[in-house]
Every structure is written in C-alpha cells, then in structure tokens.
Amino acid sequence: MGRLAALYRSSIGKKILMAVTGAFLFLFVVLHLLGNLKVFQGPDKFNAYAEFLREVGAPILGHGQLLWAFRILLLLSVVIHVTAAVQLARMSITARPVRYRRPFREPATYASLTMRWGGVIIFAFVVYHLMHFTFGTAHPDFVRESPYHNVVIGFQSTAVVAAYVATMLALGLHLAHGLWSAFQTLGANNTRFNSLRRVFAVSVAALITLGNIAIPISVIAGIVQ
Amino acid sequence: MQLDAKIPTGPIEEQWDKHRFEMKLVNPANKRKFDIIVVGSGLAGASAAASLAELGYDVKCFCFQDSPRRAHSIAAQGGINASKNYQNDGDSVYRLFYDTVKGGDFRAREANVYRLAQVSGNIIDQCVAQGVPFAREYGGLLSNRSFGGAQVSRTFYARGQTGQQLLLGAYQALEHQISLGGVKMFPRTEMLDVVVVDGAARGIVTRDLTTGAITSHAAHAVVLATGGYSNAYFLSTNAKGCNVTATWRAHKRGAAFANPCFTQIHPTCIPPSGEYQSKLTLMSESLRNDGRIWVPSEVGDKRAPKEIPENERDYYLERIYPSFGNLSPRDIASRRAKEVVDAGRGVGESGVGVYLDFRDAIKRLGKSVITERYGNLFQIYQQITGEDPYAVPMRIYPAPHYTMGGLWVDYNLMSTIPGLHVIGEANFSDHGANRLGASALMQGLADGYFVLPYTIGDYLAQTTLAPVSENHAAFREVEREVTDRVKKLLAVEGTRSVDSFHRELGQILWEYCGMSRNTAGLERALNQIPELRETFWRDVRVTGRGEDLNQSLEKAGRVADFLEFGELMCQDALDRDESCGAHFREEHQTGEGEAKRDDERYAYVSAWEFTGVGQAPRLHKEALTFEHVPLSQRSYK
Amino acid sequence: MNLVLQIWRQASPNEKGRFEKHEVTDMSPNMSFLEMLDVVNEQLIMGGREPIAFEHDCREGICGSCGMVINGVPHGPKKAITACQLHMRSFEDGDEIWIEPWRAKAFPVLKDLVVDRSAFDRIIAAGGYISVRTGSAPDANAIPIPKEDADTAFDAATCIGCGACVAACPNASAMLFTAAKVAHLGLLPQGQPERDDRVLKMVDVMDVEGFGNCTNHSLCQSACPKEISIDFIARLNRDWRRAAAQ
Ligand SMILES: Cc1cc2nc3c(=O)[nH]c(=O)nc-3n(C[C@H](O)[C@H](O)[C@H](O)COP(=O)(O)OP(=O)(O)OC[C@H]3O[C@@H](n4cnc5c(N)ncnc54)[C@H](O)[C@@H]3O)c2cc1C
Ligand code: HEM
Ligand code: HEM
Ligand code: SF4
Ligand code: F3S
Ligand code: FES
Numbered sequence A: 001m002g003r004l005a006a007l008y009r010s011s012i013g014k015k016i017l018m019a020v021t022g023a024f025l026f027l028f029v030v031l032h033l034l035g036n037l038k039v040f041q042g043p044d045k046f047n048a049y050a051e052f053l054r055e056v057g058a059p060i061l062g063h064g065q066l067l068w069a070f071r072i073l074l075l076l077s078v079v080i081h082v083t084a085a086v087q088l089a090r091m092s093i094t095a096r097p098v099r100y101r102r103p104f105r106e107p108a109t110y111a112s113l114t115m116r117w118g119g120v121i122i123f124a125f126v127v128y129h130l131m132h133f134t135f136g137t138a139h140p141d142f143v144r145e146s147p148y149h150n151v152v153i154g155f156q157s158t159a160v161v162a163a164y165v166a167t168m169l170a171l172g173l174h175l176a177h178g179l180w181s182a183f184q185t186l187g188a189n190n191t192r193f194n195s196l197r198r199v200f201a202v203s204v205a206a207l208i209t210l211g212n213i214a215i216p217i218s219v220i221a222g223i224v225q
Numbered sequence B: 001m002q003l004d005a006k007i008p009t010g011p012i013e014e015q016w017d018k019h020r021f022e023m024k025l026v027n028p029a030n031k032r033k034f035d036i037i038v039v040g041s042g043l044a045g046a047s048a049a050a051s052l053a054e055l056g057y058d059v060k061c062f063c064f065q066d067s068p069r070r071a072h073s074i075a076a077q078g079g080i081n082a083s084k085n086y087q088n089d090g091d092s093v094y095r096l097f098y099d100t101v102k103g104g105d106f107r108a109r110e111a112n113v114y115r116l117a118q119v120s121g122n123i124i125d126q127c128v129a130q131g132v133p134f135a136r137e138y139g140g141l142l143s144n145r146s147f148g149g150a151q152v153s154r155t156f157y158a159r160g161q162t163g164q165q166l167l168l169g170a171y172q173a174l175e176h177q178i179s180l181g182g183v184k185m186f187p188r189t190e191m192l193d194v195v196v197v198d199g200a201a202r203g204i205v206t207r208d209l210t211t212g213a214i215t216s217h218a219a220h221a222v223v224l225a226t227g228g229y230s231n232a233y234f235l236s237t238n239a240k241g242c243n244v245t246a247t248w249r250a251h252k253r254g255a256a257f258a259n260p261c262f263t264q265i266h267p268t269c270i271p272p273s274g275e276y277q278s279k280l281t282l283m284s285e286s287l288r289n290d291g292r293i294w295v296p297s298e299v300g301d302k303r304a305p306k307e308i309p310e311n312e313r314d315y316y317l318e319r320i321y322p323s324f325g326n327l328s329p330r331d332i333a334s335r336r337a338k339e340v341v342d343a344g345r346g347v348g349e350s351g352v353g354v355y356l357d358f359r360d361a362i363k364r365l366g367k368s369v370i371t372e373r374y375g376n377l378f379q380i381y382q383q384i385t386g387e388d389p390y391a392v393p394m395r396i397y398p399a400p401h402y403t404m405g406g407l408w409v410d411y412n413l414m415s416t417i418p419g420l421h422v423i424g425e426a427n428f429s430d431h432g433a434n435r436l437g438a439s440a441l442m443q444g445l446a447d448g449y450f451v452l453p454y455t456i457g458d459y460l461a462q463t464t465l466a467p468v469s470e471n472h473a474a475f476r477e478v479e480r481e482v483t484d485r486v487k488k489l490l491a492v493e494g495t496r497s498v499d500s501f502h503r504e505l506g507q508i509l510w511e512y513c514g515m516s517r518n519t520a521g522l523e524r525a526l527n528q529i530p531e532l533r534e535t536f537w538r539d540v541r542v543t544g545r546g547e548d549l550n551q552s553l554e555k556a557g558r559v560a561d562f563l564e565f566g567e568l569m570c571q572d573a574l575d576r577d578e579s580c581g582a583h584f585r586e587e588h589q590t591g592e593g594e595a596k597r598d599d600e601r602y603a604y605v606s607a608w609e610f611t612g613v614g615q616a617p618r619l620h621k622e623a624l625t626f627e628h629v630p631l632s633q634r635s636y637k
Numbered sequence C: 001m002n003l004v005l006q007i008w009r010q011a012s013p014n015e016k017g018r019f020e021k022h023e024v025t026d027m028s029p030n031m032s033f034l035e036m037l038d039v040v041n042e043q044l045i046m047g048g049r050e051p052i053a054f055e056h057d058c059r060e061g062i063c064g065s066c067g068m069v070i071n072g073v074p075h076g077p078k079k080a081i082t083a084c085q086l087h088m089r090s091f092e093d094g095d096e097i098w099i100e101p102w103r104a105k106a107f108p109v110l111k112d113l114v115v116d117r118s119a120f121d122r123i124i125a126a127g128g129y130i131s132v133r134t135g136s137a138p139d140a141n142a143i144p145i146p147k148e149d150a151d152t153a154f155d156a157a158t159c160i161g162c163g164a165c166v167a168a169c170p171n172a173s174a175m176l177f178t179a180a181k182v183a184h185l186g187l188l189p190q191g192q193p194e195r196d197d198r199v200l201k202m203v204d205v206m207d208v209e210g211f212g213n214c215t216n217h218s219l220c221q222s223a224c225p226k227e228i229s230i231d232f233i234a235r236l237n238r239d240w241r242r243a244a245a246q
Helices: A002-009 A011-041 A043-055 A065-094 A107-113 A115-134 A147-154 A158-186 A194-220 B012-022 B043-055 B093-103 B110-130 B162-180 B245-252 B285-289 B316-320 B330-345 B359-365 B367-385 B440-462 B473-492 B498-512 B519-539 B551-575 C033-046 C118-125 C147-157 C164-168 C175-186 C195-208 C219-223 C231-245
Strands: B035-039 B058-062 B183-186 B189-197 B200-208 B214-218 B221-224 B263-269 B292-296 B354-357 B394-403 B420-422 B604-609 B618-623 C003-009 C018-024 C096-100 C109-111
Touching: A002 A011, A002 C231, A011 A043, A011 A065, A011 A147, A011 A158, A011 A194, A011 C195, A011 C231, A043 A147, A065 A115, A107 A115, A107 A158, A115 A147, A115 A158, A147 A194, A158 A194, A158 C231, B012 B110, B035 B043, B035 B200, B043 B058, B043 B162, B043 B183, B043 B440, B058 B189, B093 B110, B110 B162, B110 B440, B162 B183, B162 B440, B162 C118, B162 C147, B189 B214, B189 B245, B189 B473, B189 B551, B200 B221, B200 B473, B214 B473, B221 B245, B221 B440, B245 B420, B245 B551, B263 B285, B263 B330, B285 B367, B292 B316, B292 B330, B292 B359, B316 B330, B330 B354, B330 B394, B359 B367, B420 B440, B473 B519, B473 B551, B498 B519, B498 B551, B498 C033, B519 B551, B551 B604, C018 C033, C118 C175, C118 C195, C147 C175, C164 C175, C164 C219, C175 C195, C175 C219, C175 C231, C195 C231
Parallel strands: B035 B058, B035 B221, B058 B183, B221 B420, C003 C096
Antiparallel strands: B189 B200, B200 B214, B263 B394, B292 B354, B354 B394, B604 B618, C003 C018
16 A cells, blocks of 8 residues: 555656556457447347346356446546546646747657647546436437447437547547557567557557447448448 | 975885875764865866765865766766776786876876876776776677877777766766765855965855855865866867866965966867857867878968869878878877968868868778768767768867866875865876876876875874864955955946957967967067956956856956966966977977977976966976986877 | 847846847858857947856757757757757748747746756756765676667766756656666666665655656657657656566
8 A cells, every 4th residue: 555655656656557547448448349349230239248248247246246346447547547647737737837939849749748638538528428328318318228229319410429529539649649658658668669669559549549430420321220 | 385296205106005004094983074175076076075075074065067067077078098908908007107207298297197097997997886888898898999199008988978977977976975965065156266274275265156145165175176277278179167267266375386388289179160169179089090181282272172182282290200190199280280270271261270081081991981980070070060071071270178287286186285185187287298188087087086085184184273164354354355356347347348358368378378389479478468467457348247147257257367377378388498298389399390308407397386466476396307207209200 | 141039038036037139140150059149148248238148168069058948949950969069050041049948847047048957966866876985896897798788878878967858848857867867877787786776766856856747748859969768768667667666
C-alpha cells in the first residue's frame, strides 16, 4: 500500500498508472469492438453474445458476476486514469505560467497535444453512451432484452451517428499517441523495435477507429437492419 | 618581497613524497573549523572545492556564471595528458616531465613539473571512477592519441569534448558536496577584491551579479582558480567572461605576477570575419595531421584558391621545416602565419588568414575517411563561415588561446600573500614559456585534486590565525573601495562603450605584444595603453544601475583591470630581452628565424611586484636551474 | 541585411515584461546571432538606454549559457545548434524576429532574456554523481567498459544543461535533462551501486522544483542542441520503475 502511495506521489508513478489503466481500457475497447462487430452476423448472434457476457463464468459464478467484476475493474481504471490525467495536466499547466507568443510545435505532435481534449470527449461520450445503450434513458425505444434492436434503432438519427463517428475519431487519435506513449512510459524501450512502436500504435488505432465507425455507418446506411 | 619557491630537498623522484610526509596535518576533528574560500569552479576550482569539502573543511565556492558547470574549462576539446603508458610506447613519468620542461623552453620549475607528471596518472583514475566517458577501444580499455606533436600516445580524450566531460565529473563531485553541506556555492557572484589582515589573505569581497549587493566573506585561506587572461586581447578563443580581475586585484594587494608576457597563440582558429567579431573559435589542431597549409606565392594574389596552380602556391611550413612540416609546434606555426600575412600574402576577404587545404588528403584517403576523422569539425567550420571545406580550403589564423603567465606561487601553490593559494591557469604554472597541448587540463586537475588539498592543510596546521569576521575593519575598508569603484564607473557617463575600449586595447596588445614582439613596438604600446586607460576613465559609458543585473557594468570592471594589466604584459615582454617559447623577440632569432634563448641572462621567472597604477612595477627574479633536463635549443628542422 | 526585432524586455523577476520593437539595418549575414544582439546593444548604450540582457559565455555551443526562444523555437530555426552558433545567414533580409526567454515556472526570468536555471543544479545535487573520494579510485583500466555502453553513455553525457528541452516542452518538463544524466551514469559500471537511489532522488527533486510532467511530446528532442534522444526518457522511466519496486 505504502509503495502504491509512493508510486502515486511521483509524476512518473502517476504516469505509469495511466499507462497501465490506459492499456486495460484499450483491452476493453478491443474486446468491446469484437463483440459489437457481431451486429453484422444478425440479431440472434449479437443478442446471444450480449447474453453470453452475463452468463460467462457460470456455473462457478452466478448470473452477471464476472461481468460485474469486469465492470468494477473498468470503472476503477477510468477513475484512476482520469484523476491521474487531470492531476498531471494541472501540474503541467502551472509549470508554464507565461505562454509563448507562438509556441513551438511540430506536425508529428498533433495527436500528443490533443490527448487531454480527446480524453474529455471520450469521457463525455461514455456517459452518454451508457445512457444510450445500457440504461436506455437516452434511447428513443429501448428494449432491455434486445441490444441488437437498441443499436439499430439507436443509430437511425444522423445526429447520434455523427456524434459517435466524431468520438471514434477522437478515440483513434487518443490511442494513436497513447499506445506509443505507453511504451515510453513503461520504459519498454529497445532500440531495435523503437521504430516499430509508432507503426504499431497508429495502425492499431486506425483499425479500431474503422471498426467502430463501420457499425453506426452501416446501420444508418441500411446495411444492418 | 621575498621569493622562496620552497622546493623540497633530495632527489626529484622523492621530493613530493618526502614533502607530503613532512607536512603538518590538520586534526580531522578540527578541519570543519577551517573556512576555505575557493574562487572559481573550473577544473581547478571545482576539483579543489570538492576535495577540500571531502576532507571536512568548510568551503565556499564562487563563480560568475549562473552554474559552476559553465566554467570555461568546459570548452577544452583535444584531450588530457597522463603518463600511464597504456600504449606501451615507452612513456613514463620521467618522459612526460622531460617533454614538458623542454616544451616549455626551459622557463618552468623542474620540481613542480615532475610532481605534475607524477600525479597525472591518478587524475585519469579519478575521472574514470567519476564516470567520465573517455574514448575506449573495442576491448573496453581506454584509448589514447598522440597530441601536439608528442612522440608518444599519452593523451586521453572524450570525442571533441574532453574539457566538458572532465568538468562535468568535477562539477558533479562539487554538487555532491554541496548537497552534503560541505560546500556553499555562490554562482553569479564575482570576486572583486582580496582582503588581507595581518599580512595574510583572510577573505574576499564580492558583487552579487543579480542584485549588485557588495558582500564580504571571511575565511582562513583563499584559493584563486580563476583561469587565464587571454581576453586581454579582446579577440581570443576564451569564453567571453574570462578575465584577469581576480588575479589582478590580488596582485594589487601584494601577490607577485609572474611571466605575464607568456601568452600562447593557437595556430588553427577561424579568422575574424568583420569588426563585429566577438570571439574566435578554435579548430582542433588534429586538422594539421591531414591538412596542408599554404598561401599564394605572389603578394596580393586574389584569385580563388582552386584557380591558383600548384607552382604558384607556397606550402611554407613544409618548405621551411621539411621534417615537421604542417605539424611544427604551435608558436612556430603561428608566427610563420603572421609573417606571410604581414607580407601581404594572406587569404580571404580581410587578407587575414592562410589556407588549410584538404584537397590532397581527400584525393589520397577518400572523402569518407576525412569525414570520419574531421566530420564534425568541418560542420562547425561551415556553420560559422558558410563555406564548405570539402570544396574550398579552410581559412585559418592564429588566435590568443592560453596564458602561461599568472600569479607567482611556490611549490605549495601559495602566492606571495600568505594564505592566498592560486591553482589552474591562474597561476604561472608548470608550462614555462610554452604549454604543450593537453597539459592544461592535466595541471588544473593535478592542482585541485592532488596537490592543493595537501599543501593548504600544511599551511593551516602551521599558522596560527586570529579569528577574523566580516565586521573586521579591513573588510569594511575594502567593501568601501569596491563600492566606490562601481559608483565611479557609473558616474563617468562618457560617450564610448566598454567594448570599444576593450577592442582598442586588444588591437594594441595583438599588434605589439602578440606573436612576435620588438623593443620599438612594446615601447609604443607602453605609451598607448596608459593614454587609453586615461580616456576610458574619462569617456566610458556604462548604463543602468549598480544594484541590478548589469552586464555592461560587469564588463566595465573587467576591462578597467585589463587596461592596467596590459601595461604589465608589455613591461614584462620588454624586460625579457630574449626569445623563448611563445615569447618571440624579433631581435633574438637564429639565422633561420628561430627563437633564440638567452639562458645566461634570462633563465629566471619574472615575478612583478605592484607599486601603483602607472608606476613602474618592481621585478623579482626566481632563478631556474636545470639539473635533469639539459638546456638545449629547440630545433624542428 | 535589415531586420525587425521583437525582443522581450523585463526589468526584474516580479515586474511584468513586454515585447520591444527594434528595427536594425545593414547587419552582415556572417554575424552570429549574438553578435547581432551585441551590435543592437552598442546602439542602445550609445542612445543612453539599457542594453538587452542575455546569457552567453563560450559562444561556441558548449557551455550551455546562451538560450533564447527565436520565433517560437528554442535556440532558433536550425537543428542541433545553440543560439550562439546560429548565424544571420539563416534569416532573410527584412525578416521579423521574435525573441523570448525560456518560459517555465522553474526558470524564473531575472532580466530580459536571462532566466534562473539553478533548478538544474539542484537536480544534479540530488544524485547526479558517482560518490568517489579523491584518491580512492582504482586504476582507470581496472574495469573495462564495452565500447557501445561507453558510447551510449557519452551520447547522454553530451547534455550542456542549457534548458532548451524545458523551454520546448509544452509541459515545461525537465525529463530529457534528468534522463540524460541518469542514463549517462546508469550505463557505466561505476554508476551501478547508486543507480536506484540516484533515479528516485533526482526525480523527486525534479517534481519539487515545479517542472511539468512528461506526456511524451518529444519536442524536447527536436529542440535539444545536442540531439539527446527521448529513448533516454524511456530508460529513465524504466530505471525509476525498477527502483520504486525495490
Ligand atoms: C577553446 C579551448 C580549448 C582548449 N583545449 C584544451 C585541451 O584540449 N587540452 C588542455 O589541456 N587544455 C585546453 N585548453 C586550456 C584549458 O581549457 C584551460 O587552461 C583550463 O580549462 C583552465 O581551467 P581553470 O580551472 O584554471 O580555469 P577556468 O576553467 O577558466 O575557470 C575559471 C573559473 O573562475 C571563475 N572566475 C573567474 N573570475 C572570477 C571572478 N572575478 N569572480 C568569481 N569567479 C571568477 C569562473 O566563473 C570560472 O568558474 C583549451 C582552452 C580553450 C580556450
Ligand atoms: C477508452 C478509453 C481510454 C483509453 C483506451 C485510453 C488509453 C490511453 C493510453 C494507452 C494512454 C497512454 C498513457 C501513457 O502515455 O503512458 C492514455 C493517455 C492519456 N489519457 Fe487516456 N484512455 C482512455 C480514456 C481517457 C479518458 C476518459 C481521459 C480523460 C478524461 C483520458 C485522458 C488521457 C490523457 C490526458 C492522457 C495523456 C497523459 C499522458 O500521456 O501522460 N483518457 N490514454
Ligand atoms: C460504435 C461503437 C460502439 C457500439 C455500437 C457500442 C455498443 C454498445 C452496446 C450495445 C452496449 C450495451 C451492451 C449490453 O448492455 O449488453 C455497450 C455498452 C458499453 N459500451 Fe459501447 N459501443 C461502442 C463503442 C464504445 C466505446 C468506444 C466505448 C468506450 C470508450 C464504449 C463503452 C461502453 C461501456 C463502458 C459499456 C457498458 C458495458 C457494460 O454494460 O458493462 N462503447 N456499447
Ligand atoms: S537535454 Fe539537450 S536541451 Fe536539455 S539541457 Fe541538455 S542539452 Fe539542453
Ligand atoms: S517535450 Fe516534454 S512531454 Fe516529454 S518527451 Fe519531451 S519532455
Ligand atoms: S554561449 Fe556557450 S553555449 Fe552558447
């Protein structure tokens, strides 16, 4: 415990926590995407998958238990990731009280410079997203048993789709830097592979963005009904 | 004033050990009761301050830069000598000693030089242990190169940044002691005077360069490690801040100044490009290994170098010195360059410069080899001149680089003021009339790590010093003088900038007390300098306030001292009516224009006593005897 | 060449500064940037005004004294050099040049372009050394060091402590400077005994001094006159993690 506190006290420690939680959130995003892609296989498969999520772990665990465990971990990660992000951001902003007239920038760093905004957007999205598909409070015609139905109906409005697409691009950018950055932060540094780290981060981020975007687009385009 | 070199008796090989044994030791428990002031954080100062704090003394260290790490030592490039004989090429303490005395043209003290050679090895051990990344072979062992025409490879180096890496080692040791409380560091603080109480140096008066506060610091002993005075010439390879202030003010308080006219001019520097030129950049001497030096045979031949056919080029060093050629020693290479330029055969727009041509080397070895050897130097050159040395020959010209002269010290590195010790380039050092390449770093660290920490203990153990605090009348008095001087500089409110005076002084010294000197010229300089000094105090303009960060005020104080010191340089040069090492008196040369020493009359150290500004200084002579290195004429034919 | 200079003037740490416009004429393209400022200062002095305060000493890119942000870029437009190595031929006739000091809470402005970088010294004092009593060292060749290690250590050791990394970093983080020293000493066998202790202490002080946190923007690397690589930052993070886990 004391070690964890020490970890959290240092700027580098906080950053390591961000990387670890970020990596976990990344893992979720990947699994979540793989699951969501089942919409292309039709209602039964997709709903079955949603059901499976709740049953997985049985008979050892009861209905939804593993899912809850996962949700708790997820929540914890978001909390840590976000608080650390906010604290580090405050630290960095106070470190430069007077700004430059024209700050030093290089094209390569666009993604890195938008991390904080990206984060905020993603956060706002998740809140909305939960109300949209999990609680249904922000859903025109929510049917708890049929996530498939929820998705298809949910993506009929262009406004909603636009919001999703925008967020997915933000997430893509966030990961494009984030995944590379995590290597730096965790010191996974080997001159032989360093050149590959960017390639990895960018391509993975691109794939995830495409996958995510594909769903709302195909729904509104009528490919998925 | 009495000069006593305090050279230990007995065979030279045993003198240092014997002396260390005979020294009085300070009881470890008492060490922290002794305050020692170290002015300077270069190789000499930082190493001394750190080592003294390790021993338990209470140390205060001062430098004018914003961090001790920026001392001018940082700029040293080539390397540092040590008689390790790792290359198994027959080096030894005795050979390093021999080469240094001979290279110094027999104007250095044998005992000191021998000790320098003895401790040289420990320096490398110490630095490697500190993490100094010296160049290494693939086997993982240290690499050496031959430097400045030495017959053995005894030079340790760290790429082109040996001074930087050595200084960082010493700086880190210093910061370590600072963190332990053994050293209190005062950066951005300039020493403006020494305070002498009952005949002993008991402290200094400083100016805080950010607030302008004038403050006293009392101690039991004072160490000056304030570097050389090449900036007397205004244009030199030294950092802009290098100055004579600390040593000059000490001189005015009674410390003898030795051999001020022994100044080394480095042959391979980038020539000035205009009157706005603020300093000159050194190009490593190693370039002379492959570059060929030449000028057009015809006076005023303004053709582009590649249009000048082979038979109309004069490779003068190769012509005059068939055996050493382009590698002939610094002073010779410099002087010959001046000759051809004075003869109107200089190259470049200004006509001040000679070619250093790599055409043949590139033909012989291929461009890649040259790039590998000198790539970064070529870059630096192109960066500064905008010319591509692969295509057009480099232009080089000599520039003031190092000063062998300095405050006189005895074998214990103590000046003629008891308790005032002087180390590094600031003392008159072990280099006689000419310093060999890679020997200054060695001397600075030898003094700071391995000599002073012993000898200063001996002084403190032997002398009973009455307690003295900053409130002592002597401190108040000096504070007043220093404050008045600052006020006076600000009060002139004349019409000329400080730099304009510095430039003018530099031109006088460069012209008459530079690479070659003669009676008429020196006498002219001795007329001009006092006039210039007088104009300075009448017509200089220093803007701003004293209680503030005020860089022109800082400069003004330093230039005012150079204006007094320059006169002493010329007096010394005039008095030394012989040629030796870097001091070339045109009246004294062999048939082939070589320096002609006069050991009968001048085998001594000139130690000057201050008698007042504008007054003739009093000369004291320390006779030099050479029992181990037989006196001989240098010959590089 | 003729230029329009917009130079930051600030009388003292607590006074607030402003840009001051100077139109300068017939400067030589062969001048160094600092020589250009020298000339401006000479003119100011002749006009009875205070010259622009800026830090400089060696004027050959090794002491780390100089440093100013030129048109938004620390040490100016050319890569891998310091401000004192910059020459006017890198600019066009008629250019407008904006000159600012390093800007960071940990580097308070003292006057005009002069800032206080003593925080760097305190980071070194916290552990940026190898403890070795003078005279206690073994023979220099007692411990062979593989050439690659020595060379990599050297790459890190070339840091001149100029502070451009902090100036360039959007977070005003001192990670590159700290990482360079940690790597230099951590790569050498002599540096092993104090390795863990060193990195923990140096990072602590780095945080206390008020530098920002590294979010891996890598702008420090682009601004560094010695081209110190951010690989050393990854190395620092790893060393810190290892040490913290002890
Ligand atoms: C470009 C260049 C290259 C060189 N290359 C080599 C080489 O390859 N090999 C070699 O052996 N030598 C070389 N030298 C010579 C060598 O670098 C110097 O002789 C040596 O570093 C001097 O060290 P030092 O400690 O005596 O003085 P410095 O390093 O000059 O330190 C002087 C210190 O005193 C302080 N100081 C000065 N005046 C005051 C004052 N009034 N108040 C407070 N503090 C003050 C300064 O702040 C500084 O900390 C070179 C010199 C130059 C210029
Ligand atoms: C699906 C959700 C998210 C994923 C997958 C994710 C992933 C990551 C990753 C891998 C990093 C790199 C960490 C590092 O540099 O070592 C990162 C950094 C960052 N994240 Fe997230 N993150 C997510 C959500 C958020 C949210 C909601 C916020 C804030 C509100 C946020 C803010 C940040 C910030 C500011 C950084 C950069 C900080 C730094 O690099 O130190 N992220 N993220
Ligand atoms: C276009 C892409 C996406 C689609 C179609 C989608 C769809 C869904 C659906 C249908 C659910 C409800 C599942 C169920 O209750 O059974 C859900 C839950 C959720 N989604 Fe998404 N989602 C997408 C993108 C994202 C992204 C990018 C994130 C995070 C950054 C995210 C975070 C969540 C979370 C946290 C839940 C709640 C999971 C749980 O119940 O524990 N989703 N999503
Ligand atoms: S890392 Fe580079 S930029 Fe930073 S201080 Fe060192 S040399 Fe300057
Ligand atoms: S720019 Fe700043 S964010 Fe890190 S990588 Fe360099 S310190
Ligand atoms: S003045 Fe020394 S690095 Fe620029």
